[in-house]
Amino acid sequence: MHHSHMLLSLSLMLSITCVAAGASEPVALAQAPKASSSIAGIVRDSSDDQPIDQALVVLECVCLGAPLETLTNARGIYTFSGLSPGRYSITVFAGRAQETKIVALGGASKLRGNFAINPGSATITTIVVEATPVVSHASTMMTVDMERAKKLPVGSDTSRDFTAVVDLVPTASRDAAGISFAGTSARESYAKIRENRVESAAKAKRSTFSIDVDTASYSNVRRFLRDGALPPSDAVRIEELLNYFSYDYPAPRPGADPFSITTEIADCPWNSKARLLHIGLRAQDIPTAQLPPRNLVFLIDVSGSMNSPDKLPLLRRAMKLLVSTLGAQDHVSIVVYAGASGVVLAPTSGADQATIMAALDRLEAGGSTNGGAGIERAYALARQQFDGQAINRVILATDGDFNVGTTDIASLQSLIEHERESGVFLSVLGFGAGNLNDATMEMLANKGNGNYAYIDSIAEARKVLVDEAGATLVTVAKDVKIQVEFDPKQVASYRLIGYENRVLAAKDFNDDRKDAGEVGAGHSVTALYELVLTKRAKPKQPLAELRVRYKPPNGSTSKLSRAPVVDTKTTLKASSNDFRFAAAVAEYGMLLRKSSKRGTASWTQAKALAAGAIGRDPGNHRREFIELLTHAEALSSRTRRRP
Numbered sequence: 001m002h003h004s005h006m007l008l009s010l011s012l013m014l015s016i017t018c019v020a021a022g023a024s025e026p027v028a029l030a031q032a033p034k035a036s037s038s039i040a041g042i043v044r045d046s047s048d049d050q051p052i053d054q055a056l057v058v059l060e061c062v063c064l065g066a067p068l069e070t071l072t073n074a075r076g077i078y079t080f081s082g083l084s085p086g087r088y089s090i091t092v093f094a095g096r097a098q099e100t101k102i103v104a105l106g107g108a109s110k111l112r113g114n115f116a117i118n119p120g121s122a123t124i125t126t127i128v129v130e131a132t133p134v135v136s137h138a139s140t141m142m143t144v145d146m147e148r149a150k151k152l153p154v155g156s157d158t159s160r161d162f163t164a165v166v167d168l169v170p171t172a173s174r175d176a177a178g179i180s181f182a183g184t185s186a187r188e189s190y191a192k193i194r195e196n197r198v199e200s201a202a203k204a205k206r207s208t209f210s211i212d213v214d215t216a217s218y219s220n221v222r223r224f225l226r227d228g229a230l231p232p233s234d235a236v237r238i239e240e241l242l243n244y245f246s247y248d249y250p251a252p253r254p255g256a257d258p259f260s261i262t263t264e265i266a267d268c269p270w271n272s273k274a275r276l277l278h279i280g281l282r283a284q285d286i287p288t289a290q291l292p293p294r295n296l297v298f299l300i301d302v303s304g305s306m307n308s309p310d311k312l313p314l315l316r317r318a319m320k321l322l323v324s325t326l327g328a329q330d331h332v333s334i335v336v337y338a339g340a341s342g343v344v345l346a347p348t349s350g351a352d353q354a355t356i357m358a359a360l361d362r363l364e365a366g367g368s369t370n371g372g373a374g375i376e377r378a379y380a381l382a383r384q385q386f387d388g389q390a391i392n393r394v395i396l397a398t399d400g401d402f403n404v405g406t407t408d409i410a411s412l413q414s415l416i417e418h419e420r421e422s423g424v425f426l427s428v429l430g431f432g433a434g435n436l437n438d439a440t441m442e443m444l445a446n447k448g449n450g451n452y453a454y455i456d457s458i459a460e461a462r463k464v465l466v467d468e469a470g471a472t473l474v475t476v477a478k479d480v481k482i483q484v485e486f487d488p489k490q491v492a493s494y495r496l497i498g499y500e501n502r503v504l505a506a507k508d509f510n511d512d513r514k515d516a517g518e519v520g521a522g523h524s525v526t527a528l529y530e531l532v533l534t535k536r537a538k539p540k541q542p543l544a545e546l547r548v549r550y551k552p553p554n555g556s557t558s559k560l561s562r563a564p565v566v567d568t569k570t571t572l573k574a575s576s577n578d579f580r581f582a583a584a585v586a587e588y589g590m591l592l593r594k595s596s597k598r599g600t601a602s603w604t605q606a607k608a609l610a611a612g613a614i615g616r617d618p619g620n621h622r623r624e625f626i627e628l629l630t631h632a633e634a635l636s637s638r639t640r641r642r643p
């Protein structure tokens with residue numbers, strides 16, 4: 001790897017190069033211990049002790065065959081799982097500085113490797129760490145003797161920034177700064193998910209649900225995995241994993257519906273007796289230059305719970321990214337809430353970026369949380385600046401820890417449902433760990449005709465607020481519902497994968513009073529059904545009719561689109577990249593949830609499906625997904641071994 005080239009293209013890079021154990025003898029891979037070890041750590045700026053996020057981490061070894069890559073998150077944490085024993089050199093590149101530490105990784109062990117580096121200092125440092133434990137019993141829990149660890153030559157300032165722990169079992173251990181590697185605490189709140197059951201087409205031939213374009217579950221699950229922990233089952237919403245990715249669905253025809261409809265059927269990877277139905281919608285794109293004026297109110301949680309590097313500091317940086325895309329026709333207001341709410345910035349032109357940025361810089365965390373009062377004030381400010389030709393939206397940024405004022409779900413829901421009738425929609429951005437109230441934030445976005453995203457890094461902020469600004473802010477269709485009516489002569493049974501909290505009664509499909517999901521410009525919506533066909537099923541005959549009902553953004557009367565669903569007997573191998581990749585994501589979700597419907601699903605199969613279906617991958621999101629599969633597999637295997 002050419003470090004000079006890497007430094008030219010990236011401001012931060014963490015390169016980990018692994019060489020085989022032993023200086024000259026070849027490694028006998030067939031006899032190597034099982035790849036069940038890991039390296040994880042935190043990268044900090046030594047000038048202010050703050051974590052460095054978005055450092056690229058590259059893992060290379062002859063035993064890997066190809067490099068692996070990951071990024072540090074907002075807390076500066078990086079993780080590599082499923083590693084074989086060997087001698088590793090870990091190099092951190094930050095600005096003009098470079099630091100390398102060489103360590104030996106033993107069998108079934110966890111190595112904690114923390115770095116402190118000054119990006120503004122033109123220094124190159126190499127340190128060799130000779131002592132690392134090697135153990136054979138994976139279930140034995142132990143740490144390096146601390147007196148011995150203190151003597152390891154692992155840094156000029158401290159000898160405790162490299163410690164080794166046998167068997168990476170997720171624990172609630174914290175480093176000296178209190179940053180957790182366990183991903184969560186008991187205070188995080190998730191709505192209960194009861195998986196959709198298998199339905200008889202003869203008894204219930206219609207399946208109806210509201211679409212969902214939220215992506216929060218994907219990035220939140222990613223946070224858990226990168227922190228070295230499996231997520232709670234209820235944090236895994238398979239529809240949000242599917243809809244995190246873009247797909248190559250055809251663009252809608254000009255003058256037709258605001259979205260196209262795609263269907264495809266092929267073999268179900270985890271159920272040899274079933275077929276998998278893939279449904280895809282793609283909304284029309286709106287170029288950034290053609291976006292309507294934006295009337296935005298930032299509603300920012302500055303309570304004490306937001307005083308963490310992955311909360312308010314990351315939030316400020318995220319909002320600055322959005323502000324940098326605004327112009328003179330746009331307006332921004334800022335409302336904050338803690339023990340009380342207040343207006344920090346009156347409506348200000350997007351051209352006056354210095355004023356908006358300065359207002360964001362002044363935000364500090366402290367106090368308890370009165371979320372309800374803040375929402376009321378934000379909506380009032382949005383109505384005051386309302387423009388019928390503009391995007392009128394409140395953007396709530398919080399960890400969701402509402403503990404003062406309007407806190408019960410029913411009151412918040414009623415408030416949001418009332419306010420959305422004014423034409424002001426609500427989007428929610430979730431931040432942080434430890435007390436994340438995912439259930440409340442998902443509900444608010446759902447009832448507020450908006451979407452919910454979880455921001456775990458500045459890269460995710462850029463994806464949501466810059467790259468996908470149209471999808472995040474511009475609604476092209478609202479109250480979008482899908483109904484599939486199966487032919488009982490062709491389909492014996494079916495199961496909708498995901499969308500558990502979006503399922504509707506069949507009668508709700510034609511009821512325009514029933515609220516449903518919104519589709520933003522450029523959004524794609526993906527859904528999967530597992531089907532068992534009857535013995536009488538005929539090739540190339542419609543198995544079902546797909547119906548999509550929606551309202552224009554400012555309309556109150558719905559429109560209906562229809563499309564036949566035909567099985568052309570396509571094999572899994574011959575299916576499209578989008579089909580196989582979506583199947584891999586669903587398999588990943590079922591494995592994380594430990595779903596009773598997962599059949600023969602396996603991490604190996606999911607990785608093979610995804611790796612063979614990368615296709616066009618703007619942003620490298622599909623490649624990152626394969627890395628997360630590796631993390632999840634390693635963590636899952638350790639959980640099974642836990643005594």
